[in-house]
Structure formats: structure tokens, C-alpha cells
């Protein structure tokens with residue numbers, strides 16, 4: 448009851464992060480997100496192991512990107528940089544824009560033309576970032592920002608920036624702190640592959656703290672943009688899960704290492720499977736996540752069909768972003784369920800079946 452107030456991931460985990468007392472901490476008090484036991488989901492999927500959901504949508508801008516961004520922006524300020532830039536499917540842009548605003552830095556974001564969810568675009572714009580739409584996909588936008596950083600004194604804050612990974616690894620620390628050990632399996636969506644890399648790094652670095660086990664890292668891509676699974680670059684990636692609509696992951700090799708060294712898997716799930724998991728989470732657990740996040744649970748559902756988990760095992764799924772990020776998908780998936788009536792009690796009684 449009298450624990451010290453949470454002041455963000457840098458304050459909490461400073462000894463394990465690349466910061467010094469000279470680092471000016473730019474924080475919106477990210478991290479410390481809930482790890483929720485999902486009993487109804489467990490039952491629905493016929494899983495005997497305990498299933499926990501790490502609700503990263505509850506970070507300040509609604510996605511896990513804030514964990515990496517607090518560190519990337521703090522280091523940019525420490526290094527005297529005046530502007531930051533990123534390519535983004537949306538959440539990196541929203542997070543960079545918010546933390547840059549807090550730090551008083553200029554922020555430029557490149558987004559794939561027309562393929563960004565409304566919530567993310569609205570955040571990026573209101574925080575005052577310069578939004579540049581690129582007539583192309585995420586991978587092309589990332590190539591462009593990498594090139595411009597060679598030419599201008601601007602800091603790149605995509606997950607190729609190592610501080611992003613360092614910040615994001617703190618989610619694994621929190622999970623181990625909460626469970627008092629690492630889980631047996633960790634399910635996570637894979638886009639640019641920064642997050643799976645970060646969690647694996649975090650679990651390894653925290654191993655000394657608690658029981659000496661590491662989870663199997665279970666990464667999931669969308670069928671229409673699954674370069675790691677297919678072992679080739681996907682030229683025109685496509686999926687309803689726009690946050691993982693990436694055809695050439697920047698941290699491809701690192702993701703493969705996380706998979707292989709943890710004895711895990713990287714597989715893919717279809718948009719239909721993703722949307723089924725998305726509804727299941729909303730309707731059985733009361734958790735509204737964005738479609739990309741549901742890929743982790745779709746992956747768990749897929750694995751549970753062929754594998755028997757046991758009662759003593761623990762599974763964690765990271766739900767990477769909040770459902771409000773992408774209202775169009777939620778409404779599009781639910782429009783059949785809406786009923787319109789005249790303002791009369793008899794009309795209302797007709798539609799209530801209880």
C-alpha cells in the first residue's frame with residue numbers, strides 16, 4: 448500500500464539500462480502494465496496451463512513502443528540531438544511524437560500511404576509531429592529514413608536504434624517480477640521483430656534473479672506478411688493487422704536467434720484467425736486490443752490444437768497495443784450486431800431476448 452510510486456521504466460530499472468546520472472529522463476510513466484490471468488480464454492481454447500496476458504495497450508500512448516521510446520528520446524536529449532525521425536506503421540509514430548513533444552524535440556514520421564489506423568494517425572498529428580505519407584510500404588519508408596539520417600543531424604528512433612530494444616526488454620523484467628519466475632512459453636506478434644528480440648534479451652539478462660529457466664519464444668506473423676516463416680522478403684505485405692504488415696523485418700536475424708536459442712517457434716496466422724482471437728479477447732476477457740496484438744493469441748490457439756500444455760505450465764501472451772488504435776476494424780467486425788429501433792418500449796422489448 449505504501450510502495451514507492453511508479454515513475455517509468457528508466458527509474459525502475461536504471462541499473463540494467465544504458466543510462467547514467469547525467470541522462471535526462473524523458474518519461475510519461477510508461478511500463479508497470481497489468482499481467483492478467485485469462486481463465487475464460489484458457490477454457491475457451493481448452494488449455495490446462497495458466498494463461499496470462501501482458502496488457503501493453505495500457506502504456507501512455509497505447510502500445511509497448513513507449514518502453515523503447517522513453518529511452519531512445521532520453522538518450523537523444525542527452526546526446527544533444529534536436530530532431531528525431533522514424534518510419535512507422537503507426538504506433539512508433541504515435542509514441543515518438545508524444546515523447547518528442549515532452550522533450551521539446553522536433554519529430555518527423557514517415558508512414559505508408561493510407562495504411563495507418565486512425566487512432567495512431569490522430570495521436571501523431573495532435574502531438575505535433577511532421578507527418579510524411581510515403582507512396583509505398585513500411586519497408587520503403589524505413590529505407591528512406593535510414594538514408595536521411597546519414598545526411599542530416601537527425602536521430603533515428605526505429606527499433607534499429609539499440610535503445611529501443613533496451614527499453615522494451617523491461618517488459619520481460621516486469622513479467623518475471625510478477626510471476627516470480629519466467630513463464631514456460633511467451634507468445635508475441637512479430638513485425639519488424641524488435642519486440643521478440645527485446646523480450647528474449649530481457650529474459651536472459653534477468654535470469655540471475657529468479658529460477659534458472661527461460662521461456663520458449665513463440666512469435667507469430669500474419670499469413671500475408673510472413674517473411675521469416677517463408678524465409679524470403681515479402682514484396683507487398685498485406686494483413687488486417689497493420690502493425691505487423693512488414694515484409695522485410697529489420698531484426699530478422701535476431702528474431703531467428705531468439706527462436707532457435709529458446710527452442711521456440713515463429714509461425715503464421717491468417718487474418719481470419721487473428722480476428723477470431725480479437726473477438727474472443729474482447730468478448731470473453733473484456734480486453735480490447737488491436738488486431739496485431741491478437742496475433743499472439745491466435746498463435747496460442749493454433750499451437751493448442753496440436754500440443755497439450757500441462758497444468759503446471761505458465762503461458763504469457765503480449766497484447767502489444769490498445770484496440771482503440773484501430774476503431775475502423777472493430778466497427779467493421781461488429782456492424783452486423785447493431786440494431787436500430789423507434790424510441791418505443793415495445794420496440795425495445797422485442798429486441799431483448801432475456
Ligand SMILES: *Cc1c(COP(=O)(O)O)cnc(C)c1O
Pocket residue numbers: 510511512538539606636637638639640641642643690691737739740767768769
Ligand atoms: C510495433 C508493433 C508490433 C510489432 O512489433 P515488432 O517489434 O515490430 O515486431 C506488434 N503489435 C503492435 C501493436 C505494434 O505496435
